[in-house]
Amino acid sequence: MSTKKHTITLIPGDGIGPEVISATRRIIDAAGASIEWELCEAGAEVFKKGLSSGVPTETIDSIKRNKVALKGPLETPIGYGEKSANVTLRKLFETYGNIRPVRQFVGVPSQYASRNIDLVIVRENVEDLYAGIEYMQTPGVAQCLKVITRKGCEKIIRLAFEFARSEGRKRVTCATKANIMKFTEGFMKKTFEDIAPEYPDIASDHVIIDNCAHQLVRRPEQFDVIVTTNMNGDIISDLGSALIGGLGFAPGANIGNEVSIFEAVHGSAPKYAGKNIINPTAVLMSGVMMLRHIGAFDIADKVEHAVCVTFEEGKHPLRDMVGNEGSVSTTAFTDAVIANLGRTSTTWNPKPFKPINLPQVSGRPDFVQAKEERLFGVDIFVESGLSAKEFGDSLSALAEVTVLKLKMVSNRGVMVYPSVGVTPDIVDHNRCRFILKDENYALKDEDIFNLLNQIASKHKWMHVEKLKIIDGVPGFTKAQGED
Numbered sequence: 001m002s003t004k005k006h007t008i009t010l011i012p013g014d015g016i017g018p019e020v021i022s023a024t025r026r027i028i029d030a031a032g033a034s035i036e037w038e039l040c041e042a043g044a045e046v047f048k049k050g051l052s053s054g055v056p057t058e059t060i061d062s063i064k065r066n067k068v069a070l071k072g073p074l075e076t077p078i079g080y081g082e083k084s085a086n087v088t089l090r091k092l093f094e095t096y097g098n099i100r101p102v103r104q105f106v107g108v109p110s111q112y113a114s115r116n117i118d119l120v121i122v123r124e125n126v127e128d129l130y131a132g133i134e135y136m137q138t139p140g141v142a143q144c145l146k147v148i149t150r151k152g153c154e155k156i157i158r159l160a161f162e163f164a165r166s167e168g169r170k171r172v173t174c175a176t177k178a179n180i181m182k183f184t185e186g187f188m189k190k191t192f193e194d195i196a197p198e199y200p201d202i203a204s205d206h207v208i209i210d211n212c213a214h215q216l217v218r219r220p221e222q223f224d225v226i227v228t229t230n231m232n233g234d235i236i237s238d239l240g241s242a243l244i245g246g247l248g249f250a251p252g253a254n255i256g257n258e259v260s261i262f263e264a265v266h267g268s269a270p271k272y273a274g275k276n277i278i279n280p281t282a283v284l285m286s287g288v289m290m291l292r293h294i295g296a297f298d299i300a301d302k303v304e305h306a307v308c309v310t311f312e313e314g315k316h317p318l319r320d321m322v323g324n325e326g327s328v329s330t331t332a333f334t335d336a337v338i339a340n341l342g343r344t345s346t347t348w349n350p351k352p353f354k355p356i357n358l359p360q361v362s363g364r365p366d367f368v369q370a371k372e373e374r375l376f377g378v379d380i381f382v383e384s385g386l387s388a389k390e391f392g393d394s395l396s397a398l399a400e401v402t403v404l405k406l407k408m409v410s411n412r413g414v415m416v417y418p419s420v421g422v423t424p425d426i427v428d429h430n431r432c433r434f435i436l437k438d439e440n441y442a443l444k445d446e447d448i449f450n451l452l453n454q455i456a457s458k459h460k461w462m463h464v465e466k467l468k469i470i471d472g473v474p475g476f477t478k479a480q481g482e483d
Contacts, residue, residue, distance in 0.1 A: 009069035015268030017072025023280035043074035054085030095254035098123040102240035107311035122160040123233025141429035148184040151367040153191035158359030160227035175212040248279035251286035262290040308345035377435035392417030404434040410479035
């Protein structure tokens with residue numbers, strides 16, 4: 001039993017956040033947890049004060065001190081300048097792992113209620129498309145960079161295996177779109193295949209993410225732990241919550257080696273705020289995950305069993321799912337769980353929980369070092385309203401006075417110059433691939449600058465990607481139709 005006094009940063013959040021956080025705090029305190037709560041703010045009210053991050057310095061300092069936070073849902077601005085405060089917190093504190101259990105409660109209505117669903121989705125939490133690196137390349141073309149690193153893959157994959165061990169789970173499945181995005185999603189698959197043999201006690205396999213989603217709907221009980229990239233994990237974890245009754249039952253933990261932040265998967269649902277009808281289970285079970293994280297395993301078990309007993313009694317704040325039958329208010333549900341503290345569920349099968357051995361991965365920026373790198377050419381992205389042939393001919397002529405030659409032009413990933421006989425519908429955003437005329441020549445930056453100057457005399461270029469051969473392997477993909 002953990003007797004150490006813990007100070008936890010508590011962020012009520014927006015919309016329904018204060019209600020579900022209040023319920024969670026009441027239950028955890030009643031269970032006898034040795035916790036001092038440090039109240040802080042983030043989200044909508046902070047945005048309104050003009051702080052674009054949504055997270056004030058006082059909150060950041062509190063989390064730095066305490067290392068652990070429990071938070072309610074925060075509103076995320078949609079379609080305008082401010083970043084998500086949720087994402088800001090995850091990135092600031094390098095909480096690289098998002099752990100989302102998907103486990104069925106007895107007494108909660110669901111089409112899958114008899115399937116004994118008990119799986120966990122471990123989602124990379126700070127990179128991928130969520131790096132938020134976006135540009136308007138032309139007035140009609142937007143670009144988002146998908147950033148996947150070997151370091152990020154190693155951290156999340158090791159965390160998935162260590163988490164499996166901490167709960168006595170038997171299999172980890174890696175879900176990627178490596179069949180299409182061979183470098184980015186492929187990095188996750190390759191890293192998984194490199195690391196899995198270090199965990200011989202745990203079975204491992206790989207599945208394409210769309211098949212994973214299909215299988216989650218068709219036969220979810222086949223999965224144990226699923227590890228995946230950020231965007232994939234975001235999508236399939238919401239799918240997972242639907243299998244067990246909805247987002248109101250979907251807890252989550254943002255795990256880092258220094259700081260961990262616990263929160264539900266659901267949003268702030270402002271239209272339900274203040275009505276005392278919201279289901280606090282997701283935040284409460286996030287609190288249970290937090291208790292185990294700080295070593296309070298006995299208190300976590302106590303709360304978990306009380307929740308299950310309450311559902312078994314038919315008491316639940318689920319009016320939107322089952323009408324008034326058995327439905328109680330948020331506060332009445334909270335009171336019922338408190339009254340059931342100390343009782344043992346007859347249907348809940350506790351895991352053999354033990355502390356997670358957090359992975360220790362080198363912090364050096366050049367995490368992967370090549371033995372040999374060779375500059376092979378350059379891709380220059382150029383805006384043009386010309387036809388593919390006119391544009392390609394123009395670039396070929398401009399490159400004649402340089403050490404490079406135009407190999408091809410692709411548009412939305414398909415080669416349009418030289419023509420392959422079929423021309424797709426094109427836009428004004430072109431990837432123009434130039435390679436060395438003499439493969440034995442050592443391409444230099446000034447050669448690229450010279451080519452850019454030639455192109456700029458006739459066209460508008462946007463950005464440049466160097467084409468590298470890394471340890472004998474091309475570090476770039478080909479366009480559809482490119483030889």
